[in-house]
Amino acid sequence: MNVLIVYGTTEGQTRKIAERVAKDVSGRGHAVEVHDAGESDANVDLNAFQAVVVAGSVHQEQHQKAIKNFATAHSKQLNSRPSAFVSVSFSAALEDTRPEAQRYVDQFVELTGWQPRMTLLLGGAVRFTEYDYFQEQVVKFIVMKRGLAADDGGDREFTDWNALDGFVGAFLKSAAD
Ligand SMILES: Cc1cc2nc3c(=O)[nH]c(=O)nc-3n(C[C@H](O)[C@H](O)[C@H](O)COP(=O)(O)O)c2cc1C
Incomplete structure (x- = not known):
């Protein structure tokens, strides 16, 4: 299959996640193309692909505008082929706050009209060493609210890589059926 x-x-964690998905997909013998929705070349022709994975992260309760625009513009083509959504957030990292992570996805689906065949709620990362003052305050508040211990000022990853690998395998299997 050709997979997009x-x-x-x-802040870069979803790029790392997309690169891991690409490695998994090509490791399973498929052709893969990766695009940053924030770049102009994201205007690809979906007809060239048999399956699509879209990944985005949540800031202030919203996914990136670039992936909202991509999903809205291509909702018809996305709905007509196997497609998967990986939604990256802090809320996804804890059982207690996963309903919140699911709400971000529900809002995204409602807004864009794209209904992914499969969705993964995936924990992101904190990068205190890279935040400006505003980001630091927001993240400190969110992290404290969610009880994720990361107040030592360091960086920390909450991404469950095994869950991602399992998800990619299951999606490719369902797409090939
Ligand atoms: C300023 C800021 C606001 C955020 N807001 C939320 C939020 O509302 N809900 C949430 O679950 N996670 C939130 N996060 C966590 C991000 O989703 C997480 O850090 C993710 O790894 C970012 O992915 P990226 O590096 O690909 O941008 C926020 C992070 C930052 C820096």
Whole structure:
């Protein structure tokens, strides 16, 4: 299969996730193309692909505008082929806050009209060493609210890579059926 991966990222964790998906997909013998939705070349022709994975992360309760625009513009083509959504956030990292992570996805689906065949809620990362003052305050508040211990000022990853690998395998299997 030809598999397209389109991602949106603000601090880089979703790029890392998209690259891991690409490695998994090509490791399973498929051709893969990766695009950053924030770049102009994300205007690809979806007809060339038999399956699509879109990944984006949540900031202030919203996914990136670039992936909202991509999903809205291509909703028809996305709905007519196997497609998967990987939604990256802090809320996805804890059982207690997963309903919130699911709400971000529900809003995204309602807004864009794209109904992914499969969705993964995936934990992101904190990068205190890279935030400006505003981001640091927002993240400290969110992290404290969610009880994720990361107040030592360091960086920390909450991404469950095994869950991602399992998800990619299951999606490719369902897409090939
Ligand atoms: C300023 C800021 C706001 C955020 N807002 C939310 C939020 O509302 N809900 C949430 O679950 N995670 C939130 N996060 C966590 C991000 O989704 C997480 O850091 C993710 O790894 C970012 O992915 P990226 O590096 O691809 O941009 C926020 C992070 C930052 C820096």
